Amino acid sequence: MMKEDNRNLLLAITLSVVVLLGWQFFYGVPQMEKQRQIAQQNQQTQTQSVPQGATSVPAPGAAPGQPSTAAAPAAVPATPAVETREQALARSPRVKIDTPKIIGSIALTGARIDDVSLRAYHETVDPKSPNIILLSPLGGPNAYYSDFGWVAAPGSNVPLPGPTTVWKADGEVLSPAKPLTLTWDNGQGLLFKRSISIDDNAMFSIRDEVENRGSAPVTLFPFGQVVRHGKPATLGYYVLHEGLIGNLGEQGLQEFTYDHIDKEPLLSPGTTGKVWKDVVGGFVGITDKYWAAAVVPDQARKYEGRYSSVQTGASRTYQADFLGEAVQIAPGATAASAGRLFAGAKEVAAVDGYEKNLGIKRFELLIDWGWFYFITKPLFFLLDWIYKHVGNFGVAILIVTLLLKGLFFPLANKSYASMAKMKALQPEMVAIRERYADDKMKQQQALMELYKTQKINPLAGCWPVLLQIPVFFALYKILFITIEMRHAPFFGWIHDLAAPDPTNLFNLFGLLPFTPPAFLHLGAWPIIMGITMFIQMKMNPEPPDPVQKMMFTWMPVFFTFLLGSFPAGLVIYWSWNNLLSVTQQGFIMKRQGVKIELFDNLKGMFGKKPPAAAPGTPQPANSNKAK
Numbered sequence: 041m042m043k044e045d046n047r048n049l050l051l052a053i054t055l056s057v058v059v060l061l062g063w064q065f066f067y068g069v070p071q072m073e074k075q076r077q078i079a080q081q082n083q084q085t086q087t088q089s090v091p092q093g094a095t096s097v098p099a100p101g102a103a104p105g106q107p108s109t110a111a112a113p114a115a116v117p118a119t120p121a122v123e124t125r126e127q128a129l130a131r132s133p134r135v136k137i138d139t140p141k142i143i144g145s146i147a148l149t150g151a152r153i154d155d156v157s158l159r160a161y162h163e164t165v166d167p168k169s170p171n172i173i174l175l176s177p178l179g180g181p182n183a184y185y186s187d188f189g190w191v192a193a194p195g196s197n198v199p200l201p202g203p204t205t206v207w208k209a210d211g212e213v214l215s216p217a218k219p220l221t222l223t224w225d226n227g228q229g230l231l232f233k234r235s236i237s238i239d240d241n242a243m244f245s246i247r248d249e250v251e252n253r254g255s256a257p258v259t260l261f262p263f264g265q266v267v268r269h270g271k272p273a274t275l276g277y278y279v280l281h282e283g284l285i286g287n288l289g290e291q292g293l294q295e296f297t298y299d300h301i302d303k304e305p306l307l308s309p310g311t312t313g314k315v316w317k318d319v320v321g322g323f324v325g326i327t328d329k330y331w332a333a334a335v336v337p338d339q340a341r342k343y344e345g346r347y348s349s350v351q352t353g354a355s356r357t358y359q360a361d362f363l364g365e366a367v368q369i370a371p372g373a374t375a376a377s378a379g380r381l382f383a384g385a386k387e388v389a390a391v392d393g394y395e396k397n398l399g400i401k402r403f404e405l406l407i408d409w410g411w412f413y414f415i416t417k418p419l420f421f422l423l424d425w426i427y428k429h430v431g432n433f434g435v436a437i438l439i440v441t442l443l444l445k446g447l448f449f450p451l452a453n454k455s456y457a458s459m460a461k462m463k464a465l466q467p468e469m470v471a472i473r474e475r476y477a478d479d480k481m482k483q484q485q486a487l488m489e490l491y492k493t494q495k496i497n498p499l500a501g502c503w504p505v506l507l508q509i510p511v512f513f514a515l516y517k518i519l520f521i522t523i524e525m526r527h528a529p530f531f532g533w534i535h536d537l538a539a540p541d542p543t544n545l546f547n548l549f550g551l552l553p554f555t556p557p558a559f560l561h562l563g564a565w566p567i568i569m570g571i572t573m574f575i576q577m578k579m580n581p582e583p584p585d586p587v588q589k590m591m592f593t594w595m596p597v598f599f600t601f602l603l604g605s606f607p608a609g610l611v612i613y614w615s616w617n618n619l620l621s622v623t624q625q626g627f628i629m630k631r632q633g634v635k636i637e638l639f640d641n642l643k644g645m646f647g648k649k650p651p652a653a654a655p656g657t658p659q660p661a662n663s664n665k666a667k
Contacts, residue, residue: 125173128180129155133206135220136213141241142384146214147177150203151222151234153244154178154185156383158331165527165535174331174383183269184326186333186381188234188246190260191363198258199226207234216240229254242384243394249376252369259368262377264335265361266325269352271298275329280408280521284347284360285332286324287402288316294347298358301349313348321401324360325382330523332406336380337362339399382406385523388420408521416514420522427524433537434530437515437613444511445620452621457628461496512614519607530612534565537609541565562604565611570600572618579625579636 132149137156144155156175163169175184192198201207207222214220219237226232231251238244252258274282274297283297296304296314304312324345325334337343344363349356362379369375382394386407395403409416419440426436445452462469468490476483490496519525525538533543541563543549546556549564574596603611629636 125176125180128177128183131179132177135209135211137238138213138215139238139240139242140216142174143171144175146220146236148207148209148222150187150205151189151201151207152177152185152187152203153381153383154183156242158385161330161385161523161526165529172331172385175333178269182272184267184333186264186266186335186383188248188262188264188335188379188381190232190248190250190377191263192261193259193366196259198230198260199228200260201226201232214238229256230258241387241390242382243398244381244383246379246381247376248379249374250367250369251374252371255371257368257370259366260375261366262364262379263361264337264379264381265359266333266335266381268326268358270355271358272328274298277520279410279517280329282328283326284324284358285327285406286334286345286347286360287322287405288324288345289319289321289401291316291319293402293405296347298349298356301347301358302356304347304349307346307348310351311348313346316345318342319345319362323382323400323403323406324362325406326358326360327386327406327408329521330526331385333381333383334406335360335362336382336398336400336403337364338378339401341365387523388424410517410521412510412514412517415510416517419511419514420518420524423518424524432530433525433528434534434609434612437537437609438616441613441616441620445617445624449624452624453628458496461494465490465494465496512610515613516607516610519609525607525609528609530608534608534612537612538607540605541608541611558605562601563608563611565608565615566600566604566606569603569611569615569618570596572615572622573599576618576622576625579622579629 129145129147132147134145134147134155137144137146137153139159141159143157143159146153147155154175154177156173158172158174161172163172173182175186176182177185187203189202190200192200201224205224207224210221210223211218214236216237216239219235222234222236224232229252231253233249233251235247235249236244246264248262250258250260272282281295281297283295284301285296286294288294294314294316301314302312304314307313307315320342321339322345323334323336324347325332327334342365346359346361346363348359348361350359364377367375367377380398380400384390388407391406392404394400422443423433423436423440426439427433430436430439469487472486472490473483476486519538526536528537529535530537534541540561543563544556544560545562545564545567546560547554577592577596603614626636
């Protein structure tokens with residue numbers, strides 16, 4: 041029976057390792073390659089040409105199976121093939137954008153905000169690497185832009201500004217200290233004016249005015265939109281949302297991946313999507329892991345929000361837009377509509393500040409805190425507060441771990457005290473198992489009676505681990521989604537706490553000139569974590585059951601490989617937590633007068649074992665006690 045149990049355990053461990061390595065080899069690595077190919081394909085598609093007759097968007101606010109209540113914006117004419125982003129930018133006169141956080145330009149042709157780079161963020165940890173490009177013009181690679189304007193009711197022939205309209209600007213630079221005013225006269229009695237201002241971060245404020253100098257009233261609908269050409273490569277993690285996002289008033293948070301919106305019902309031929317009517321408050325946009333572009337309607341007026349996916353030639357165009365209520369403009373009158381555009385990094389302080397100061401309903405949801413945000417977000421605030429005092433997020437993680445240990449010390453104290461008592465009862469427990477070796481039911485009853493008599497909870501030792509799980513998950517979420525953790529260094533070789541440990545055991549930590557495959561990634565910190573976990577396991581007495589003993593022996597090895605691809609900050613947390621647990625457990629066991637088994641267990645593993653006695657050899661007189 042014992043041999044059968046051992047064989048089953050070894051089989052289970054082998055299968056677990058095979059599944060882990062197999063998942064990374066057959067899914068993880070191919071998925072990364074697939075994402076690279078998608079990104080390359082999108083870039084090639086968009087640099088070759090823009091489909092003939094492609095429109096900027098379908099009619100904003102169009103309901104499924106019904107004609108639009110407002111005419112579509114003017115179609116974008118066929119754009120000549122453009123090979124570079126710089127050439128696409130050069131096709132329109134522009135006004136520079138210059139703020140402490142973003143740089144770029146606004147195209148006067150169409151009054152589009154289609155050129156935004158993030159001044160403070162780079163592609164790699166090297167500060168000399170290129171800045172992150174967020175928005176890009178149509179005709180170049182990865183076209184991604186935002187615009188605002190007016191649409192008319194069906195049947196109206198009022199000329200309105202569109203993608204080909206060239207606006208006049210009253211300045212050459214848009215900055216926090218220099219707002220910009222654009223004007224355009226349609227030649228038939230309507231004067232359009234657009235005032236654009238920007239703050240120190242990444243929020244544009246847009247006010248559109250229409251002055252009716254004609255003799256007839258005009259009805260217009262204000263709109264704002266974010267448009268992205270081609271399906272971008274995404275990380276594809278369940279814990280992270282990438283795609284269309286918004287908080288639509290009472291409808292709450294609405295998150296749709298690119299694949300999800302592709303499969304929604306048809307809104308019109310070639311267009312799938314989702315529409316929300318009579319919405320008040322919130323925002324709609326498109327989000328990546330660390331940055332986003334989102335349009336914000338007037339928070340006091342009703343609007344119609346929509347996500348859509350439009351087939352444009354060989355690729356698709358994704359759009360998040362809002363369509364405001366009708367505005368009546370009498371002769372001699374002026375009407376206005378206000379909106380905002382956020383185009384930047386999803387910094388927690390900035391995003392929360394916009395919700396509080398501008399009254400944008402649940403704008404904080406632009407950051408994917410997940411279902412357990414009530415744990416994740418407070419933990420981030422604690423980490424961020426400590427970081428501002430120590431200047432290193434890695435050190436902040438160590439301090440938070442220490443604080444959490446102190447907070448849960450009373451519970452852990454009871455848990456380790458109970459484990460110490462169980463250790464003291466090991467001889468009696470072994471005797472019970474031997475006495476009822478052939479009757480598992482009576483064995484369990486006798487053990488439970490022993491626990492009851494000695495007032496011991498055999499599950500008490502699980503509490504420290506159970507308490508660690510939600511903290512572990514929250515910290516993983518923080519490291520994964522918050523831009524504050526991106527490229528945050530620790531010490532030594534860790535230059536990015538949000539990325540896996542860059543070293544690797546299998547090339548001797550860089551001494552050998554080759555890069556092992558992804559499924560064999562095992563850095564120095566995961567190894568340190570495995571060692572601390574191994575020491576923690578060996579602090580306790582060896583389980584009498586050889587199957588359990590082998591399981592506990594191999595568990596640190598399994599977790600070492602499992603955490604090899606996790607963010608370095610999370611592995612550092614786990615290692616430090618294990619070290620604190622070992623110290624805490626040793627202190628409690630010593631205070632309880634219980635022997636610490638660490639050195640004896642290590643000697644038992646690595647020391648020489650006595651040779652097995654030959655059959656028929658008399659056993660020592662104290663052999664029963666030894667058992």
